[in-house]
Amino acid sequence: MIVGTAVFGDLRRRLAQRNRDWLKKRQGPDGLSVTLHRRRIYILPTKAGLMYGAVVFLLLLGSLNYANNMGFVLTFLLAAIGLVAMHHCHNNLSDVTLTFVAAEPVFAGQDAQFEFVMDSHGSRWQLELGWDRGTEVTVDAEGNERVRIRLPLPTKRRGWIPCTRVGISTSYPLGLFRAWAWVYMDLHALVYPQPVATQAQLAPASPDREQQGLRGLGDDEFSELREYRRGDSIKHIAWKSAASHGRLLVKEYREGGQMPLWLDWNHVAAADTEARLSALTRLALDADKNQNVYGLRIPGAVVPPSRGKQHLHHCLRELAVFGTGGKPE
Amino acid sequence: MNIHTGRYTASQHDRQSRLLWTLTAVVIINVPHFLHVPPWVTATLIAACLWRYLLEVRKRKLPSAWVRVPLVFAAFAAVLASYRGISGIEAGSALLIIMLALKLLETKQSRDLTVVTLIGWFLMFSVLLREQEMWAIPYILLGSGLALAALIQTRRAGPVLKPAILLRQTAVIMLQAAPIMIALFLLFPRIESPFWALPTAGSSARTGLSDTVNPGDISSLSQSDAIAFRVTFDGAVPPPADRYWRGPVMGYFDGRQWSWGDRGLRASTAQRSSAEEPVYTYELTLEPHGRQWLLALETPLNWSDEKAFLTLDLQLIASQSIGQRIAYQARSQPRAPSTRSELPRYLGAMKFLPQNSNPKTLQLARQLRSESVSDSDFIDKVLSKFRTEEFFYTLTPQRLGANPVDEFLFGSREGFCEHYASALAVMARAAGIPSRVVTGYLGAEQNPLADYWIVRQSDAHAWTEIWLNRRWVRVDPTAAVAPERIEYGLEEALSDADITVGRAIMGTTLISQALLSWDLVNAYWNRWVLAFGPEAQQLLLGSIGIKEPSKQHLIIFMIVALSIIIAILAWYLRVSITPVNDPVRRYYDEFCRRLQKAGLIRRPDEGPATFSSRVGQQRPDLRAEVGIITHSYLQLRYENFENNAAQTDFISRVKRFRPRQRKG
Numbered sequence: 001m002i003v004g005t006a007v008f009g010d011l012r013r014r015l016a017q018r019n020r021d022w023l024k025k026r027q028g029p030d031g032l033s034v035t036l037h038r039r040r041i042y043i044l045p046t047k048a049g050l051m052y053g054a055v056v057f058l059l060l061l062g063s064l065n066y067a068n069n070m071g072f073v074l075t076f077l078l079a080a081i082g083l084v085a086m087h088h089c090h091n092n093l094s095d096v097t098l099t100f101v102a103a104e105p106v107f108a109g110q111d112a113q114f115e116f117v118m119d120s121h122g123s124r125w126q127l128e129l130g131w132d133r134g135t136e137v138t139v140d141a142e143g144n145e146r147v148r149i150r151l152p153l154p155t156k157r158r159g160w161i162p163c164t165r166v167g168i169s170t171s172y173p174l175g176l177f178r179a180w181a182w183v184y185m186d187l188h189a190l191v192y193p194q195p196v197a198t199q200a201q202l203a204p205a206s207p208d209r210e211q212q213g214l215r216g217l218g219d220d221e222f223s224e225l226r227e228y229r230r231g232d233s234i235k236h237i238a239w240k241s242a243a244s245h246g247r248l249l250v251k252e253y254r255e256g257g258q259m260p261l262w263l264d265w266n267h268v269a270a271a272d273t274e275a276r277l278s279a280l281t282r283l284a285l286d287a288d289k290n291q292n293v294y295g296l297r298i299p300g301a302v303v304p305p306s307r308g309k310q311h312l313h314h315c316l317r318e319l320a321v322f323g324t325g326g327k328p329e
Numbered sequence: 330m331n332i333h334t335g336r337y338t339a340s341q342h343d344r345q346s347r348l349l350w351t352l353t354a355v356v357i358i359n360v361p362h363f364l365h366v367p368p369w370v371t372a373t374l375i376a377a378c379l380w381r382y383l384l385e386v387r388k389r390k391l392p393s394a395w396v397r398v399p400l401v402f403a404a405f406a407a408v409l410a411s412y413r414g415i416s417g418i419e420a421g422s423a424l425l426i427i428m429l430a431l432k433l434l435e436t437k438q439s440r441d442l443t444v445v446t447l448i449g450w451f452l453m454f455s456v457l458l459r460e461q462e463m464w465a466i467p468y469i470l471l472g473s474g475l476a477l478a479a480l481i482q483t484r485r486a487g488p489v490l491k492p493a494i495l496l497r498q499t500a501v502i503m504l505q506a507a508p509i510m511i512a513l514f515l516l517f518p519r520i521e522s523p524f525w526a527l528p529t530a531g532s533s534a535r536t537g538l539s540d541t542v543n544p545g546d547i548s549s550l551s552q553s554d555a556i557a558f559r560v561t562f563d564g565a566v567p568p569p570a571d572r573y574w575r576g577p578v579m580g581y582f583d584g585r586q587w588s589w590g591d592r593g594l595r596a597s598t599a600q601r602s603s604a605e606e607p608v609y610t611y612e613l614t615l616e617p618h619g620r621q622w623l624l625a626l627e628t629p630l631n632w633s634d635e636k637a638f639l640t641l642d643l644q645l646i647a648s649q650s651i652g653q654r655i656a657y658q659a660r661s662q663p664r665a666p667s668t669r670s671e672l673p674r675y676l677g678a679m680k681f682l683p684q685n686s687n688p689k690t691l692q693l694a695r696q697l698r699s700e701s702v703s704d705s706d707f708i709d710k711v712l713s714k715f716r717t718e719e720f721f722y723t724l725t726p727q728r729l730g731a732n733p734v735d736e737f738l739f740g741s742r743e744g745f746c747e748h749y750a751s752a753l754a755v756m757a758r759a760a761g762i763p764s765r766v767v768t769g770y771l772g773a774e775q776n777p778l779a780d781y782w783i784v785r786q787s788d789a790h791a792w793t794e795i796w797l798n799r800r801w802v803r804v805d806p807t808a809a810v811a812p813e814r815i816e817y818g819l820e821e822a823l824s825d826a827d828i829t830v831g832r833a834i835m836g837t838t839l840i841s842q843a844l845l846s847w848d849l850v851n852a853y854w855n856r857w858v859l860a861f862g863p864e865a866q867q868l869l870l871g872s873i874g875i876k877e878p879s880k881q882h883l884i885i886f887m888i889v890a891l892s893i894i895i896a897i898l899a900w901y902l903r904v905s906i907t908p909v910n911d912p913v914r915r916y917y918d919e920f921c922r923r924l925q926k927a928g929l930i931r932r933p934d935e936g937p938a939t940f941s942s943r944v945g946q947q948r949p950d951l952r953a954e955v956g957i958i959t960h961s962y963l964q965l966r967y968e969n970f971e972n973n974a975a976q977t978d979f980i981s982r983v984k985r986f987r988p989r990q991r992k993g
Contacts, residue, residue: 070457080509138337175484
C-alpha cells in the first residue's frame with residue numbers, strides 16, 4: 001500500500017515535472033517584463049463551474065420536456081451568463097504586464113521577497129499570484145493603476161535560490177472558470193546564512209590594538225572627497241561641497257586612525273562549515289551594528305576592511321555563496 | 330502605491346455580507362412559492378434564514394448533526410404528510426424549499442453558499458413551471474440578477490465589493506448575456522415530444538371544461554373570468570349565433586352524469602363543406618387545460634396542427650395533453666352539411682339510458698312522443714315546454730339528488746345550460762332518438778384595441794345534438810329558455826342578482842378598458858413568446874430564407890449565430906481595454922525593447938531621463954543617440970504635442986536605432 005502510494009506519488013511528481021518542462025519549452029524563457037498574451041493563458045472550469053454546468057443541463061432537460069418557454073429563458077440566461085463569465089475570466093488576465101523589480105536579500109529561514117509591478121489597461125479583479133503551490137497574493141487593480149506586489153518565497157538554505165515560475169491566475173467574476181498563466185522569469189534571490197551567536201572574538205589585525213573594539217566617528221582622519229555611492233551614510237555627505245560642485249560628494253575617512261577588525265575563517269571555532277558561516281554572519285552583523293571597520297577573510301575570498309551597508313552586503317554575499325559556485329548578479 | 334502582500338482571508342464583515350446577499354436572493358426567488366406552499370414551509374425557510382444570519386452575527390457555531398439530521402427527517406415527513414407523496418411540482422417545490430432551509434444551517438464556506446444559490450435557481454425553475462405570465466420575465470431577471478450578485482460576492486477572492494461596483498458588474502454580465510440568451514431561445518432546436526411523462530397537475534387543476542358533465546359544473550365554471558382562448562379571425566367574423574366553439578362531446582349517461590368516455594374514433598374522411606355557406610379562417614391561442622381536446626369553431630374543416638385529428642363526433646383531438654399554451658390555425662364552416670352515415674352500433678349507444686333512473690322523465694318522454702307525428706315534432710314539443718312553462722335560467726340552481734333530470738323537470742325547474750341540455754338529451758333518448766351533449770364555449774368578446782377576440786371560461790356552454798333525419802342537428806335548449814344568452818351573452822341572460830360583484834365592476838368602462846389593454850399585452854405575450862415552439866421556430870427560419878430546416882441545420886445555424894455574438898462580445902471587451910493609439914508612446918516602447926535586447930533593461934522605477942543617463946554611463950558608445958531620442962521623446966510628450974516634423978524625426982530615429990550587444 002505504502003509502496004503503491006510512493007510509486008504513484010513519484011509518478012505524479014514526474015508527470016508534473018514533465019508538464020512544467022513542456023510548458024516552459026512551449027512558451028520559451030521570459031524576460032524580466034512579461035505581457036500575458038492570449039496564447040499563453042489557459043482556462044478551465046472550476047468545480048463550481050462544473051456544478052453550474054450540470055444545473056444548466058438539468059434545467060435544459062426540464063425545459064425541453066415541459067416545452068416550457070419561461071424555463072428556456074432561465075436556462076439560456078444561465079448558459080449565456082456562463083459564457084460571458086468565461087470571456088470575462090480570460091480577459092481579466094490577458095494583456096496584464098508583470099515586471100520584476102527586485103528581490104531583497106534575506107537570511108536563511110526568512111521568506112525571500114520578490115517584488116514585481118503589474119500594469120494593466122483597465123481594471124483587473126481578483127488576480128492571484130503565487131509560485132507552483134497556490135496563491136500567495138491576491139490583488140485588485142482598479143483603473144489603470146500600477147500595482148506593486150511582493151511574493152514571499154520560503155528559504156531554508158543560503159546561496160542564490162531560484163524561483164521556479166510565477167503563476168498568475170484569476171477566477172473572476174463568478175468563480176466558474178479559472179484562467180491562469182505561467183511566467184518563467186530567470187529570477188534569483190540571495191539568501192544569507194542564518195546568523196548564529198558565537199563565542200569567537202573579532203580578531204584585530206594587530207594584537208596590541210585588541211582593546212579598541214569601538215571607535216568614534218569624530219576620531220577619524222578626514223582624507224578626501226569622493227562621489228556618493230549607494231549605501232553611504234547621509235551623515236557623511238559633504239553638503240557644502242556638494243552644493244558648489246552640483247553633485248553629491250561624500251567625505252572619505254582614512255581608516256588609519258584605527259586598525260580594522262578581521263572576520264577570519266580560522267578564528268571561529270565551529271562544528272562544520274555551515275555553523276562557521278552562520279557565526280561569521282552574526283559577527284559581521286554585530287560589527288556593522290557597532291559601526292566598526294572590518295574585513296572578511298574566508299577561503300577563496302577576501303573582502304578588504306571597510307564599513308557601511310554596501311560593505312556589509314558584500315561580506316554577507318561572500319558568506320552566502322561560499323562553496324556554491326555562486327551566480328553572477 | 331500600496332505594496333500588495335499576502336493572501337486574502339475572509340473577514341467577519343465579508344462573511345456576513347456574503348451570507349446576507351445569498352439569503353436575500355434565495356428569499357426573493359421563493360416569494361412566488363410562498364403563495365402556494367403551506368404556511369409552515371414558508372415559515373421554515375424564513376426562520377432558517379434568520380437563524381443562520383443571527384448565528385453569523387453573534388459568531389456562534391452552526392447546529393450540530395444531532396440537531397440537523399432529525400430536522401431533515403421531520404421536514405421530509407411533514408412534506409409527505411402535507412402532500413401525501415413527493416411527486417408533482419407542488420410537493421417537489423415544497424421539499425426543495427425545505428432542503429434549502431436545512432442546507433442553510435450547514436453553510437460554512439463560500440462553496441456552500443454557491444450550492445445554496447444553485448438550489449435557488451432550481452426553485453426559480455419550479456416557479457416557472459407553474460407561472461408563465463408576463464411577470465415571469467422581470468421575475469427571472471430580478472431573481473437571476475440577485476443570485477448572480479450573490480455569486481459574485483461569494484466567489485470573490487478578495488474583500489466584498491461595494492454595492493455600486495457589484496451592481497455594475499452584475500448589470501454588465503446580464504446585458505452581455507442577453508443577446509446570447511435571445512439567440513439560444515430562438516435557435517436552440519426544440520423537441521416535440523417529452524422525454525418522460527409529465528406529472529399530473531394535482532391540486533393545481535386548471536379551470537376549464539371537464540370530461541364529465543354534472544349538474545352545476547358549467548354554472549360554477551361560468552363564474553370564472555379566466556381566459557379559455559383567444560382568436561384572431563382572418564377576414565369575416567361569424568355572427569353571434571354561430572359562435573359555437575366545440576369541445577368535448579359527452580355520449581355516455583349513467584343516470585346522473587354525462588361523460589366523455591374516450592376520445593372517440595378518428596374520422597376516416599375529410600369533413601365536407603358547402604359552397605354556399607361562409608367559411609371562417611382564424612388563429613386560436615389556447616390556454617393550457619391539461620386535456621387532449623382542442624377547441625374549434627363548429628365545424629372544423631382543416632387545421633394547422635398535423636398531429637391533431639378529427640373524431641367521428643367532430644371533436645378535434647391533439648396528440649397529447651395541452652400542458653402549454655399552443656397556437657394553431659383552422660378553418661371552420663358553422664353550417665357545414667353534417668349528413669354522414671353513422672355506425673348502427675354507435676347510434677345504439679347514443680340511445681342508451683340506464684334502467685330505473687329518472688322514471689318520471691322517461692314516462693313524460695314516451696307520452697310526448699306518442700302525441701307527436703315525428704321525431705322533430707317531439708323535439709319541438711319539448712322545447713316549447715321549456716319555453717312556455719315556468720323554467721328559470723340561473724347560475725345558482727338548487728342542488729339535485731339521485732335522479733337529477735326528474736328533480737329538475739318536475740321540482741326545481743331552475744337551471745343553467747347543462748341542466749337543459751342534459752334534460753333534452755335524456756328526453757330524446759327516452760323517446761328512442763339518439764342524442765348527445767356537447768360542451769364548449771358560446772360567444773366571444775372583441776378587444777376593441779386590437780383585432781382579436783377573447784373567449785373566457787364564463788362563456789362555457791353545453792348544448793344538445795339530436796339524430797334527426799339521418800343527420801346530427803344542433804339543438805340548444807338554452808335558446809328556448811333564455812334566447813338573450815345566445816345573442817348577447819351571459820350577462821344579458823342572467824338576473825341582476827346572479828351577476829357577481831367582480832363582473833359588475835368589469836362593467837364600468839374605464840376599468841374594462843384598462844383590463845382589455847392589459848389583455849392585449851398578454852395576448853401578444855402568449856402568441857409570440859409563450860407559444861414559441863417547433864412550428865414557430867420553423868416559420869421564423871423560413872422567413873429568413875431557410876426552408877424546412879432540419880435539426881442539423883438548426884444546430885449549425887445556432888453555433889454560427891452564437892460564434893458571431895461571442896466574437897462581437899470578445900471584440901468589445903478587447904477594445905475597451907486597448908490603450909489609445911499613440912505612435913510616440915508606441916515607438917518609445919519599441920526603443921526600450923531594442924535596448925532591452927542589447928541587455929539594457931529599463932527598471933520600472935526609472936523615468937526616461939534617468940534611464941537615458943544610466944545607459945550613457947554603461948554604454949558610452951550609445952550615449953549620443955539614446956540622449957537625442959530620449960530628449961525628443963520628452964519634448965513630444967510634455968512640451969510640443971502636435972509637432973509633426975519632430976514626430977517623424979523621432980520615429981525614423983527609433984527605426985534606425987539598432988544597439989548591438991556589448992562584446993565580452
